[in-house]
Amino acid sequence: MAFLWKRLLGTIPSLLGVIVVTFLLSHALPGDPAAYFAGPAANAASIAEVRTKLGLDQPLPVQFLRYVGDLAHGDLGNSLTTGQAVTTDLLQRLPASLELTFYALVFAVALAIPMGVWAATKPDSLVDHLCRASVSVAAAFPTFFVGLLLVYIFYFLLDIAPEPVGRLNEILYTAPPHVTGAYTLDALIAGDFATFRACLAQLVLPAISLGLFALAPIARITRASMLQALGSDFTRTARAGGLPRGKILITYAFRNALLPVSNVLGMVFSFLLGSNVLIEQVYGWQGIGAYAVTAVLASDYAAVQGFVLMMAVLYVLLNLLVDLLGTVIDPRVRFEA
Amino acid sequence: MTAQLTIEDFSLVFRTRHGTVRALEDVSLSVERGEIVGVVGESGSGKSVLAYAVMGLQDAAARVQGGRILFGGLDMLGAGEQALADVRGRELAMIFQSPRTALNPIRKVGAQIEDILREHANLPSRELRKHAIAALARVRIPDPERRYNAYPFELSGGMCQRVMIAMALACSPFLLIADEPTTGLDVTTQAVIMDLIRDMSRDQRMSTLLITHDLGLAGEYCDRIAVMHAGHMVEIAPVEELLSRPAHPYTRQLLAATPTPRSTVEGLVSIPGQLPDLRRDLPPCRFSARCERHVALCDEAPLPWTSLSATHLVRCRVPL
């Protein structure tokens, strides 16, 4: 338990850094935010009034405290485009993004790890070369371009994928009653299998486009660390002890190979969360990424900052999860604490 | 006496990008029941390659060129992977240098011993733990119940080597191959580990093949010593005889280069020249270019073994 607390405490500096950076971003705005928030019809007096109201006339440390205070109340300001509180907007759209990211991750991991292991057990074979080649190619495709290509091929040319209109074609189906916010899960809870299938069908292309970019680093590191583990002294010991091949491959090599794999998961999450924005844009997905793009283009700063902050917090939490996974795999980490 | 291990005219090459390395050529050696045999040589002599070949654990780039390796009645070179796996860990065991990395870093040492027992010892699952702890106790690890749950990183290098020995001896093998088991350990720990290996092989009438670069170490613990140079075995003799009356010029020089409690710096002999490049064409005697006793006859193949006595063999045309 001690190490759990230590890890939790360890995220505090990261979170603090994230808050400082988002604060700095909002105060590095070109021009006068007060004038901006006051709107186009404002005069000098109303701008000054807005400035006082927003606390922009206070010294930076005071503004920072105020910012932190607002955050503590879950107040990220109001969006200019939707007119709602940014927090409300983001929380509404978050499940859509999480659902997509989750499926992309499952797709990437489910494909990449067996691929990497397979390639490592037969180094320099055709399988190995095919694996490496396909992984290299996948890594070179921009996610947004893959997204568009898949839509063109599977929707326009082959017509086997549904129209890329977001999470659900609302003309044909109604969204499942809100429980978790994840449509596939909610549809299952409601027992509505038709909607479930429709949601899943909508998810396939975006999840694959998103997952492809995460595939390469996972497959690469799995192959490399598997090769290393198979060539290690302790695998040799296991062979010298006459252990069966399956035992050597799984208990000795693979479990050790998982350590570096869990270490790149952090980077993979960074990719996934970032590329999420692009994929949501391509597929009209109603998640926080698409929301952020709209906000960026409309210069809706409060919304953009809220988005950046939420993504960062999400990322810090995911990293914490990866860290804990690492401690489960590796006793050495546990004992360090 | 019956030979536990017989190596006959064994040759092995490595195919590399830069040519074929003739790592072992016409190596012959036998190890009797309960005997401790040392294989001594400098780096590049092929002593470790030989050890791995006996285990059937050679590198993927290795190709056996000829000869036989017989373990008990089993032809190790002809046996399939399954037959080898059956023998390894049960009848034939090996310990390595750098014991810390030779143990699985994320598995409890007790579990690693159990893995071997489960595979070879034919024990019911609930007995495994008891036997693993007993194996730890046999190698005089203090507080074996507690050490059973330890991970390798929690143990010292010497303690890890004991765990390795416990693993190797868990199924009471007939032959133990120890590949530089004390390299990297402190001299005090080395003495403890070597005493342990010697006592275990004496107690269980187990044969031991000790691979080492240290003639002094081999001299203290082995019954017989085989000296290797550049992939050739050049001399095999009982310890006292090898140390007092070395017959091969290389053995003599190696002895004179090894500092002992009685040597002086003036008395230290340095061996001129370097190991030959094993990728090139080699003379019948691979030491000839460095040898002061080299005569024309030395360049005539094949280079025969000369028997100085029933137990003292040397591979030299003009032995001392």
Added chain:
Amino acid sequence: MSRAATLGRNIGHAFGENRLTLVAVAILLVLLVCAAFGTALAPYDPLMTDSTAKMSPPSGLHLFGTDALGRDILSRVVVAARLDLGMAISAVVLSFVLGLALGAVAGYFGGWADRIIGRLMDTIMAFPLFVLAMGIVAALGNSVLNIILATMIINLPFYCRFARGEVNVRREMGYVEAARMGGNRALPVLVNHIIPNILPAMMVQASLNMGWAILNAAGLSFIGLGVRPPTPEWGIMVSEGASFIISGEWWTFVFPGAALVLAVFCFNLLGDGLRDLLDPRRRV
């Protein structure tokens, strides 16, 4: 044999064995030529609209077809090389130099310098990097310069950490301690003895990183940040072409997208090739 000759043999080896790397280098050279002389090479003015030839599919006249305003896509793809490669290369060069300097200081001196620099990098790494880049460009303003700056910042930790690790390992090595025994102060030790030995590995990192930098810059312009129409740029061209997928005018987004893929793929191959070159296990 001189070191240069050994290196030459190794290079010959790596390329001889891996023809793909050679092909990648050749393609990169073509792209670099496009970047340097794009306007002279392009068959048309990339900005010239032609209302008579809107949305014409690839043909002898327009090899890559034309877009909704009748502009020649081939010309736009060729001319865009300068902006896309320029943004990525300058960002990578900046983060390389700054990251090396910061990492070297952190790794060699340790102590509080290490803690401050480490904390700074951790803070950058605490964000999903593309999201941070979005935030930076959104805050600093929508310009090419800010895209470069944002890409530089998000790449910085990779170089900094890599350099720090490499310097830290070498700091205690015999030859570095010998250099200190030989009268070298900290700066000469770093500049003469440590950095030259980590540069090759850093270069591999840079070439592997280049593809990612291109993707980032293009991704930012794809969502409408930084580059403004009608400037030819691969990301924004893909974005403009995206609206025509449903109607099947594939050439509008496929060609600029393919250019992106090609550039990234070649840089990745080059990086892999260079890494094989440096890998001691393969060098023997």
Added chain:
Amino acid sequence: MTQPLLDARALTKRYPVGGGKRGAMLHAVDAVDLTIAPGECVGLVGESGCGKSTLVRLLARLIDPTSGNIFLDGADTTAVSQARFVTMPDRARIQVVFQDPSESLNPSFRVFDSIADPLKRLLGVRDRDKLAAQVHRAAELVGLPRELIERYPHQLSGGQRARVGIARAIVVEPSLLILDEPTSALDVSVQAIILRLLADLQARLGMSYLFVSHDLNVVRLLCSRIVVMYLGRVVEVAPTEELFTAPRHPYTRALIASIPDPARRGEARPRLDGSPRSPIDPDPNTCRFYGRCPTGTDRCATAMPELLRFGEGHFAACHFA
């Protein structure tokens, strides 16, 4: 008695460890006194982790001591920090030959540049001909063939690299050469060559040596006096022959008994089992060897033994010596 060349007094180095236990210190070197006379050759032995390497780095002024002083010909070198000492004239007087020849040479420097660098930096030799002459002389002294001077380290054998390492250290004509396990990475045949070379160099150049090794058989070949360290402290100092024939400290006895020796085959000799105590915040009133020591009593747990004199140049730190 003549003034010692090097005189280290109460040399101590502590490192803070891990965040968790706040203020915990690793006592790497603890109040070590050591003198080396001009032209003397002193051996330093002890197991890994006993503080040998830290002591070498302290004496070589590569790191600053936590406390204590190092006098060189009576002048306190510790009056300035190691960062400043780098540019002092005395820097050239203490040089080190490092352990692993393969990582003790800059891979991107030719042999010539490796040897010439300290000449340029420490002695300010700028003239190309003079530089070349001195480099060639050093190379000749260590028996390095001329054609190797323009090579890179990766084109040399282990023995040749060891020679370059020695040449680089002696080129600035130091008064004290610290040899940090100079042959531990070499085969015995090469080791013999290097040991003879070192003996020869000392006879010709009259330097003092501090020879660090874990191999007592090697140390005794070159050294007239041997210092034994255990867990950061000096436990015994004695003239070489006396140390081997009449060791006073139980650790020294165990160390000597552990040397493999075919002449004593089968003899039951005392063995030192177990592992050393933790060097982190050790009890200042407990002998560091207590718990592992075959003769330890309660007294050893309550009073740290001091180094006491047992004859001409023979000191040991044991209540029962």
